[in-house]
Amino acid sequence: MADNKPTITIDGQVLAYEPGQTVIQVAHEAGFDVPHYCYHPGLSIAGNCRICMVEVDGWPKPQVSCKLQPSPGMVVHTQSALAKSARAGTMEMLLVNHPLDCPICDQAGECHLQDYSYQLGQGEASSTTAKTKLPKNVAFGEKIVYDAERCIKCTLCVRFCEEITQTNELAMSGRGDHEIVIMTSKGEFDTAYSMNIIDLCPVGALTSRDFRFKSRLWFMDFTESLCTGCARGCNVVTGGRDGAMLRMEPRANAEVNQWWLCDEGRLDYAHVNGADRIASPRIKTADGVWVQATVDDAITAAAVALREAGGDVLLDGGCTLEEMLLARDLAKVMGGKARYAAATGGGDKFLRVDERGANAKGAEGLGLARATKAAAAAVVIVERDAHVPAALRDGAAPVVVFATDAASVPASARVVFPHGSWAERDGLLVNTDGRIQVINRNPAVGPDNIPATADVLEEILGELDPAYDWRGRGGLHAALRSESAFAKAQFPAMQSAGVGVGA
Ligand code: SF4
Ligand code: SF4
Numbered sequence: 001m002a003d004n005k006p007t008i009t010i011d012g013q014v015l016a017y018e019p020g021q022t023v024i025q026v027a028h029e030a031g032f033d034v035p036h037y038c039y040h041p042g043l044s045i046a047g048n049c050r051i052c053m054v055e056v057d058g059w060p061k062p063q064v065s066c067k068l069q070p071s072p073g074m075v076v077h078t079q080s081a082l083a084k085s086a087r088a089g090t091m092e093m094l095l096v097n098h099p100l101d102c103p104i105c106d107q108a109g110e111c112h113l114q115d116y117s118y119q120l121g122q123g124e125a126s127s128t129t130a131k132t133k134l135p136k137n138v139a140f141g142e143k144i145v146y147d148a149e150r151c152i153k154c155t156l157c158v159r160f161c162e163e164i165t166q167t168n169e170l171a172m173s174g175r176g177d178h179e180i181v182i183m184t185s186k187g188e189f190d191t192a193y194s195m196n197i198i199d200l201c202p203v204g205a206l207t208s209r210d211f212r213f214k215s216r217l218w219f220m221d222f223t224e225s226l227c228t229g230c231a232r233g234c235n236v237v238t239g240g241r242d243g244a245m246l247r248m249e250p251r252a253n254a255e256v257n258q259w260w261l262c263d264e265g266r267l268d269y270a271h272v273n274g275a276d277r278i279a280s281p282r283i284k285t286a287d288g289v290w291v292q293a294t295v296d297d298a299i300t301a302a303a304v305a306l307r308e309a310g311g312d313v314l315l316d317g318g319c320t321l322e323e324m325l326l327a328r329d330l331a332k333v334m335g336g337k338a339r340y341a342a343a344t345g346g347g348d349k350f351l352r353v354d355e356r357g358a359n360a361k362g363a364e365g366l367g368l369a370r371a372t373k374a375a376a377a378a379v380v381i382v383e384r385d386a387h388v389p390a391a392l393r394d395g396a397a398p399v400v401v402f403a404t405d406a407a408s409v410p411a412s413a414r415v416v417f418p419h420g421s422w423a424e425r426d427g428l429l430v431n432t433d434g435r436i437q438v439i440n441r442n443p444a445v446g447p448d449n450i451p452a453t454a455d456v457l458e459e460i461l462g463e464l465d466p467a468y469d470w471r472g473r474g475g476l477h478a479a480l481r482s483e484s485a486f487a488k489a490q491f492p493a494m495q496s497a498g499v500g501v502g503a
């Protein structure tokens with residue numbers, strides 16, 4: 001026994017286990033790829049799909065590893081002939097009625113049935129009977145479409161509604177090959193977390209109405225990042241193609257969002273794909289006409305305008321720590337202060353919090369005051385109108401504006417820089433629990449060649465303050481560490497699960 005913990009042997013490797021773990025959990029922790037459909041670490045164990053079977057020494061029949069409790073000294077084989085043939089038999093049963101519509105199925109490319117079929121399936125089906133016809137294109141609320149023919153009856157979606165949201169909208173109905181998922185007597189499926197069942201579904205039985213038929217997965221770029229819909233900072237993967245963001249999915253983080261996202265956050269990317277996006281810097285001529293400018297010319301023009309105007313900086317509560325630090329430095333050089341603005345409301349008892357500024361906690365750490373009413377500011381940085389609404393940004397009468405879309409530019413502006421959406425910028429955010437996490441740019445999302453807001457702020461600082469030394473990300477992180485709020489912070493690598501302030 002290692003460290004006095006009991007052990008089992010899986011494929012020749014001796015592994016310690018904790019009481020309560022099942023064999024599949026011990027195997028997965030050690031990196032063994034035991035297939036599974038109905039097992040999910042965040043839900044109760046159903047043990048109904050039988051794809052996870054393994055061979056155990058001394059047991060005549062293959063065993064369902066997601067249900068199997070280890071006993072000290074147990075010897076398990078995940079790749080033996082018996083284990084593989086048990087799984088191949090399961091696959092054949094699952095495919096008897098499954099439609100062969102992979103070419104038009106949104107799940108193709110990330111379908112466990114497809115993957116295991118490739119690994120375990122046989123070239124020909126033994127069954128010669130016609131496939132069972134079942135309901136297709138069934139609306140589960142407004143956001144989800146159910147295809148009963150593709151469903152493998154794993155019950156993950158039903159258990160999610162029973163155990164996580166506890167709203168019980170779904171149930172299994174019927175028997176044998178006529179068993180399907182139905183909506184219960186509530187007759188509606190519109191919880192704030194409903195779309196998580198799409199991620200849970202191991203096949204293409206549940207698809208997102210928002211994403212259906214938009215793109216094959218293999219044409220998209222995926223990037224690990226965060227949702228910035230509220231200050232929870234749920235960990236996500238953004239998916240984009242040809243400048244458009246097409247979907248957002250959860251990324252597991254036990255400390256933040258477990259495996260889940262709220263629907264509102266997941267679908268909150270319309271502004272990223274807005275028709276009104278600003279793609280390049282603009283300068284207003286003396287006759288009030290906007291002309292496109294190079295980044296360098298716009299920086300020079302911004303410095304001229306800010307030398308005249310001076311004053312405060314007002315920024316979006318979704319700005320990164322690096323952007324906030326630079327905005328504070330810029331305000332100081334101009335004899336003013338930096339303030340941040342953010343919306344509130346919409347929290348619930350699960351993931352969503354009332355604080356909508358994804359980096360409001362970071363702003364507080366930097367000592368920025370929260371803007372609640374209109375006040376003059378020479379520079380405004382705005383991504384979401386919800387955070388910096390017209391009353392605040394127009395009331396600030398800024399001369400230099402960083403904006404994601406043109407509608408957010410006040411009439412007072414003389415120089416405008418494109419501000420990438422959260423899916424197009426890199427940097428650090430501090431979530432509601434004080435956890436420092438990372439947003440990362442998805443190269444397939446947003447207009448091409450948008451200059452990073454942090455880089456432009458540094459260039460303007462350099463123009464206004466001849467003594468200013470370019471810091472870059474490393475220098476900015478060093479500067480953040482000299483702030484008392486972040487003195488002990490270990491800044492996470494740009495792709496990681498995040499760390500707590502002071503960790
Ligand atoms: S719809 Fe998907 S998650 Fe639900 S039971 Fe069917 S296969 Fe499982
Ligand atoms: S809870 Fe907040 S951070 Fe998480 S998905 Fe919803 S809006 Fe986004």
Ligand code: FES
Nearest residue numbers: 047049050052066
């Ligand atoms: S994953 Fe074990 S029975 Fe389904």
